[in-house]
Amino acid sequence: MTDIISTPRAAPYQSDDFAARLRKRYAAERRFKMYGIAAIAIALGMLAVLLASIVSQGYTAFAQHDLSLEIYFDPAEIDPQGTRDEATLSGANYAALARQSLQAAFPEVESRTERRRLNAIVSNGAGFELRQMVMDNPDLIGTRQTVRLALASDYDQLLKGNIDRDVPEANRKVSDQQIQWIDKLVSNGNIVNGWNWRLFMNGDSRDPELAGLKAGIVGSLLTLAVTLGLAIPIGISAAVYLEEFAPKNKLTDLIEVNINNLAAVPSIVFGLLGLAVFLNAFNMPRSAPVVGGIVLALMTLPTIIIASRAALKAVPPSIREAALGVGASPLQVVTHHVLPLAMPGIMTGIIIGMAHALGETAPLLMIGMIAFIVDTPGGFGDAATVLPVQIFMWADSPERGFVERTSAAIMVLLAFLIAMNAIAVVLRKRFERRW
Structure with a gap:
């Protein structure tokens, strides 16, 4: 009996065509994986850009510059009759006390226009803060106290570097003279920087330095x-x-x-x-x-x-x-x-x-x-x-x-x-x- 010798055929999964299809499938899987990783990376990158933009613009708001002044709580201005009546104490002109203290630091400022520019350094809410101090503790009347009052927002932004000093004077809200006054206050230690408690303890306000959440x-x-x-x-x-x-x-x-x-x-x-x-x-x-x-x-x-x-x-x-x-x-x-x-x-x-x-x-x-x-x-x-x-x-x-x-x-x-x-x-x- 004659043995029939036949050449064995290659299995389908071992053929060149199958190997080519297998390589294509693996390549497609790698591309799909890369697409997924790229999509996640783009999403994380955009999120990082968004967060970086928010943080870079907002982290300075958690600190604020205050004006440290020695205030004389003048009884003649606050309570002329000495009755300690709440209505009288509440209606006093406390803003004048802040202006007098600030002008005492710059005796060379005499003209009305210059005084108005100097008074703009302190916040419009300084009078309200002084009034609240007196309402909480009437014993302050007749004494001298070193208090911290809010610095107006433009000058706070100047000290934070958000207003460029090198810009021509006509193109910024702070004049050269006011910058000189601010620098003098800084050198004298009258301006302090600290945690912005007003951001969390105040309600809304038209003045940025007083606005809170x-x-x-x-x-x-x-x-x-x-x-x-x-x-x-x-x-x-x-x-x-x-x-x-x-x-x-x-x-x-x-x-x-x-x-x-x-x-x-x-x-x-x-x-x-x-x-x-x-x-x-x-x-x-x-x-x-x-x-x-x-x-x-x-x-x-x-x-x-x-x-x-x-x-x-x-x-x-x-x-x-x-x-x-x-x-x-x-x-x-x-x-x-x-x-x-x-x-x-x-x-x-x-x-x-x-x-x-x-x-x-x-x-x-x-x-x-x-x-x-x-x-x-x-x-x-x-x-x-x-x-x-x-x-x-x-x-x-x-x-x-x-x-x-x-x-x-x-x-x-x-x-x-x-x-x-x-x-x-x-x-x-x-x-x-x-x-």
Whole structure:
């Protein structure tokens, strides 16, 4: 019997054609990986540029130059009758005390025009600061005290290097003579630089050196408190009902479609809703945190509901079946087993919703929270503003001092967002369970 000898054929996966296709596939995978890395690098680079721009313009706002002067609290000016009456003390001309002290440091300045230029160095709010000192401690009357008063914004910016001394005098707001006065005050130790406590302790002001974020911070906290109090319980309850208890019919399908549509509605539409319903129909207070909180709660509800439903749906059916098998009621299954396991995902939705609410401006503009607020709101019904709106208002101001304060306010807002996210992440980790 003759053996048939045949030449073995190469396996398909060992052929040259297969090797070429394999090389192409690996090359495509490498290119796709490079595209992904490049996209992430570009995104991080743009974020770094944005943050660097904000920080470079805003970090100087956390320090401010003050004018250290020896003030004589003249009884003849403050309380001529010596009655210590609050109305008399409040109505005294404290700005004159600051001007007299400043002019005493420059006795050579005699003309009216030069004195007016010299007085412009101290802030317009110096008189209010002196008045507050006397109102807090009337024993200051008749004494000499070295106090720190706010330096006018233009001269603070000059010392920070934001106003170029080499620019021709006609092209800058600070004259050569005023620069000489500032240099003399610096050499005499009358100008000190320190932490800008006014940025966090004052309300808004027309003068940049006096403008602060206190009213905006308190207004944001009050508004978010209303938003949290309404959006979280309502959103989670709606998600639990729709996912666990609601029958599947046309009505629930219609509700689900509308919830998904509401998540894509522009935020200004919710502001128009608040203006038409809560202000015009229900006559609720304008510019109040309670109205702003309700509007933001309506805006964030779809996000919380959708995220909560997805988290509930991700819980394995075996959890429900096991709980029902040992005799738990449907409500006990949800409250004792499903909801705790879904809480990390629910917390993620709440984080997204609250971060969105904290940074919103358009709906709050529609309900009047763009008002100029100096006093800190004392309750949910008082007129208030919020940080994003205050940033919007400061960004529209032409003064150089407001440019750095706008960036500083953005940094404070970002710090609030990071703090909120950190708290939410901690809570999510605490509720997280493995199965």
